């Protein structure tokens with residue numbers, strides 16, 4: 001039987017805890033019990049921090065009992081992807097090379113969560129260094145999809161989305177470099193938001209593709225997404241690419257979440273469904289119909305450079321990754337090979353032993369595209385494509401409020417189904433990647449199920465720094481449908 | 493071989509540490525000689541998840557230096573990552589500037605023979621972070637000290653416009669003066685604040701044909717002496733090598749050498765320089781820098797008169813010798829003290845002598861700069877005026893200078909206290925002159941005989957009078973009386 005506390009959303013739970021009708025320690029205990037019960041099968045968590053979580057919960061309960069003011073996530077159990085540095089426990093990035101790495105500091109988002117009185121319960125599995133779309137590239141463990149444990153949860157934030165879907169936390173943070181929040185959110189039937197690049201500080205997020213990485217919330221509904229974004233966004237002096245409030249707009253995303261967008265104009269790319277499974281196509285068309293019924297205008301738009309997004313992405317992301325991951329060399333921290341014969345072997349063997357094959361593949365790819373003689377043909381050209389894609393979006397948002405399309409061409413696939421063919425795996429990122437290249441926000445919300453009862457996600461993209469509008473648009477759909485209330489089989 | 497001539501071609505790559513309080517991308521304090529790894533934080537040791545934040549002061553210092561080197565400052569510059577694996581570089585990439593440096597196309601004028609200057613063009617100057625230090629004192633292990641990691645470095649690249657070891661040294665000294673004048677670097681060579689890498693080769697003309705020898709890069713020189721000698725050594729070595737093997741640039745790659753200070757020779761480090769591929773690409777964790785006119789104007793306003801300009805002015809305006817002007821402008825504070833004292837009415841030559849001679853000696857003993865001796869320009873000018881008006885002797889002025897440094901007292905008070913005011917009472921002096929004349933017949937004969945010996949004998953008599961007066965008679969008046977008594981034609 002599911003502990004009924006676990007059915008609350010973050011917002012409902014927070015209000016109950018702050019109001020004194022529910023104790024955080026009970027909600028936290030329920031989450032920890034659920035993890036104990038389900039995680040052996042799901043594998044969402046790399047580590048949990050039971051004692052610390054309960055202690056935090058008790059201290060928040062005490063604050064409330066004393067009538068002290070509490071934060072926006074008071075007592076709410078939250079999970080974070082294991083690429084966000086925490087001064088407690090390990091920060092592994094699901095890599096053997098960092099398996100025993102203890103960060104001396106907390107990431108900005110961790111500070112924000114604890115500052116809002118959230119209870120951090122554990123750190124979630126992921127594709128190693130966030131490289132992958134199925135969480136199968138984890139160097140630590142495998143994660144199952146709560147809707148069908150023979151299937152992948154998506155990735156790379158598959159641990160975070162599986163944990164939220166299986167009620168093993170009330171909300172979670174993921175990171176999205178090419179779809180790593182949105183795609184697993186769609187596979188797991190939860191809401192995943194990738195904010196505008198620069199909206200949330202990356203300080204303490206272990207870098208994969210620095211110009212693309214962005215932290216965002218994974219939640220069970222859109223209101224919770226707004227609530228978590230309220231908590232984690234804001235200016236951080238330690239991240240120079242984090243945009244100051246006067247540019248980014250400083251708003252309470254939750255305040256007007258239920259206010260529909262008047263005269264909503266939805267951009268649709270012609271043949272946007274091309275390549276998607278029939279069930280996915282059907283669900284997206286049906287979702288857009290819901291908006292039509294709400295009075296939205298559908299506008300066909302051109303995205304002439306969209307088809308080059310995957311190629312550009314795999315050049316830029318891997319180039320940055322090859323540089324970002326150079327520091328894992330066995331010299332200063334992380335795994336070091338035993339008995340190297342010289343310092344070159346410290347590098348080569350530590351890295352050969354510590355990194356998984358997908359990470360090695362991307363490091364090699366990135367090293368290659370930055371090499372002298374190839375830079376112009378690959379990296380420089382990819383940057384040009386990136387600018388063209390930005391231009392496509394700018395043109396599109398001149399006449400629309402948002403663009404809608406699938407998140408992924410398929411629903412959750414079977415474990416091992418695509419691992420033999422990395423290129424097939426890369427191509428599945430077709431719908432999500434462009435948003436990262438352009439730096440715009442995007443959200444995945446549950447919009448239906450396929451014939452096997454696997455969730456399908458609707459992707460909504462909007463212009464930079466318009467998350468307030470994006471969340472309201474998403475909420476309009478959620479208010480008219482009940483896909484987000486369905487529970488995965490593993491819970492029932 | 494009598495028809496062989498050659499030209500020396502040298503370009504320099506120079507790293508200057510900027511003297512900001514904190515590192516370039518984190519808040520760690522800059523500290524030389526501290527316990528290893530005590531001035532580090534997650535950012536400068538490149539821990540997972542950290543991000544750099546630019547130290548604005550470091551950027552301003554580099555712009556100021558670039559302005560002093562007559563460089564253009566582009567309105568838009570960016571950061572790039574330069575990748576290479578080395579244990580003292582924790583991220584295994586260095587944040588630097590590649591294709592859009594913060595400054596370019598400048599020049600530095602360096603003093604050469606006979607008060608002339610030579611203009612050396614500067615290709616570019618850019619800002620970057622320093623690496624740490626590896627030490628190999630632990631047997632099978634290497635130790636790494638990351639205190640220096642992230643120190644702001646200005647890298648300056650010159651055109652190969654230098655043509656001798658002497659010129660290279662002159663440039664180094666001039667650059668040191670400049671960065672100290674504008675206050676952007678301690679420029680202490682011994683502490684590695686300035687590091688030089690000359691690229692040397694020769695253009696040899698033999699039998700009417702020009703041959704270029706392979707370029708040698710000499711790494712990491714941090715003394716003026718080593719810099720000059722290594723270039724001179726390399727010139728000889730390349731000449732010998734060419735005579736022996738006829739090797740030219742086309743036949744050999746650029747070689748990297750170290751400098752063996754003990755044996756005074758360059759030592760080959762890498763025979764065949766593998767083409768380094770640093771895989772530069774734009775640093776995604778930092779935003780590009782746009783320098784607006786107001787900011788640039790504000791930085792420009794911090795520029796002061798540069799040392800060579802000052803040196804020239806002291807020669808032109810104050811009639812100092814080029815040598816004296818060079819000595820007095822070696823440090824800005826000394827030059828300023830000198831300038832102020834002259835403006836307060838002292839004669840330039842007198843003040844210069846006081847400062848460079850007795851001042852230099854005292855500063856040396858105290859291990860400080862001349863200005864740090866604590867003299868003010870007014871008192872210094874007063875002291876100089878006392879000598880010029882023969883109130884005190886030049887010798888007495890030295891004693892008074894020392895006493896002023898010790899006690900900060902007024903020079904006149906010291907002179908009185910120490911009984912150093914010269915007597916100008918001509919009656920009293922004349923009596924002494926007469927006594928001396930009576931007692932030194934031989935000298936008097938020589939004076940009256942005239943000719944070569946006369947001048948010397950006159951000096952002797954003057955000395956005798958001075959002695960008699962215990963140094964307090966005004967030599968000018970003694971001279972006048974002596975001249976009256978022995979009129980010269």
Ligand SMILES: [Zn+2]
Nearest residue numbers: 518520533536
């Ligand atoms: Zn630091």
